Amino acid sequence: MTDLTDELDADVIFRWLTAAAASVEREADVLTELDSAIGDADHGSNLQRGFAAVVTALGKESPSAPGPVLILAGRQLVSSVGGASGPLYGTLLRRTGKALGDAERVTGAQLAEAMRIGVDAVAQLGGAALGDKTMLDALYPGVEALAAGGPHPYGAARTAADEGALATVPMRARKGRASYLGERSVGHKDPGATSSALLFTALAGAVADE
Amino acid sequence: MSEQQDTPPRVGIVLVSHSKEVADSVARLAVGLAAGRDSAPVEGAGGGPDGGLGTSAELISAAAHKVDTGAGVAVLVDLGSAVLTVKVLLAEGDELPENAQLVDAPLVEGAIAAVVASAGGADLAEVAAAAEEAYHFRKV
Numbered sequence: 001m002t003d004l005t006d007e008l009d010a011d012v013i014f015r016w017l018t019a020a021a022a023s024v025e026r027e028a029d030v031l032t033e034l035d036s037a038i039g040d041a042d043h044g045s046n047l048q049r050g051f052a053a054v055v056t057a058l059g060k061e062s063p064s065a066p067g068p069v070l071i072l073a074g075r076q077l078v079s080s081v082g083g084a085s086g087p088l089y090g091t092l093l094r095r096t097g098k099a100l101g102d103a104e105r106v107t108g109a110q111l112a113e114a115m116r117i118g119v120d121a122v123a124q125l126g127g128a129a130l131g132d133k134t135m136l137d138a139l140y141p142g143v144e145a146l147a148a149g150g151p152h153p154y155g156a157a158r159t160a161a162d163e164g165a166l167a168t169v170p171m172r173a174r175k176g177r178a179s180y181l182g183e184r185s186v187g188h189k190d191p192g193a194t195s196s197a198l199l200f201t202a203l204a205g206a207v208a209d210e
Numbered sequence: 211m212s213e214q215q216d217t218p219p220r221v222g223i224v225l226v227s228h229s230k231e232v233a234d235s236v237a238r239l240a241v242g243l244a245a246g247r248d249s250a251p252v253e254g255a256g257g258g259p260d261g262g263l264g265t266s267a268e269l270i271s272a273a274a275h276k277v278d279t280g281a282g283v284a285v286l287v288d289l290g291s292a293v294l295t296v297k298v299l300l301a302e303g304d305e306l307p308e309n310a311q312l313v314d315a316p317l318v319e320g321a322i323a324a325v326v327a328s329a330g331g332a333d334l335a336e337v338a339a340a341a342e343e344a345y346h347f348r349k350v
Contacts, residue, residue, distance in 0.1 A: 042264070049260065057245075078298055079267045080259030087294035091301075124296060177290065 002207045004108035004149045012206050013066045017073050019202035021051035033155035034191040043191040050081035065104045070097030088122050095121040112147040119143050132173035135192035137163040142200045154204040161200040165193040220250040221328040221337045222277025225321050226270055226287040230257035236318055240325040244273050250328030251277035265291040271305050278307040282334030284324050317343035
């Protein structure tokens with residue numbers, strides 16, 4: 001049982017990112033399959049390379065506060081992914097980390113607020129909004145559910161992000177390569193929203209809010 | 211085709227494409243079409259971190275430092291991750307030379323305009339304006 005007043009340290013964030021890497025590794029083929037329908041079929045392999053670089057970097061240098069761990073991870077994603085998900089996820093983690101500052105322990109409420117700043121930065125970088133059939137369609141519901149609190153905020157965030165990703169199926173893409181497909185982008189689940197939902201699943205696992 | 215020590219220093223130009231071949235070829239094309247003048251420092255930064263199609267932050271950063279003669283660096287990009295990566299590198303502050311600028315221009319036509327302008331001694335604002343103007347050149 002975890003609520004938003006419980007404090008999180010660098011270890012939890014480390015477990016979160018390690019779990020995300022494992023999950024991206026496990027789901028790489030699924031992500032690439034989704035991306036082959038409306039993208040350029042590299043989302044799984046790109047994220048796999050990026051999160052592997054995150055785990056390697058955190059193994060060499062492990063900052064002792066949540067913010068710096070996220071900033072380090074974000075930098076790795078920008079430099080090693082090679083596709084649009086690199087700068088986008090890199091911005092998400094980096095901005096979230098910067099918003100948390102150097103505090104060694106942060107509350108769940110502070111993490112939720114910082115993640116909201118991170119998601120807003122992603123929206124600004126990509127010039128996208130909710131409903132454009134992008135990762136934002138999982139990130140916004142996830143972060144809203146997390147911020148709302150309740151007895152199982154992390155589990156609720158995971159569910160909301162999953163539902164958000166599923167809700168991209170009937171949408172028409174308005175951003176990125178999928179937007180060139182117009183109506184033909186309808187009927188496919190967005191790969192970015194799918195990988196974003198994995199992040200919330202990994203977070204719920206890391207704080208053991210099952 | 212890169213650094214040529216001209217006086218005064220020329221605006222450097224970085225061409226970012228998902229393809230190494232495209233980036234390097236457009237650089238050669240632009241320098242070739244600017245013949246008759248001293249060229250400007252131009253570098254391609256194409257392809258991803260694994261050498262395949264994509265965008266490499268490291269290559270972009272290295273290319274920008276290579277063409278920086280102090281007069282500014284104009285960065286032209288193709289699309290998607292190339293645009294986003296350059297924006298993030300600029301936002302990070304210390305990844306690109308201080309006077310680097312993302313120019314909103316078509317890659318091929320913009321590169322030619324930028325190289326001609328830079329080779330002719332234009333400053334960063336003029337190089338950027340020349341490249342951006344390439345959007346308004348209608349072909350039919």
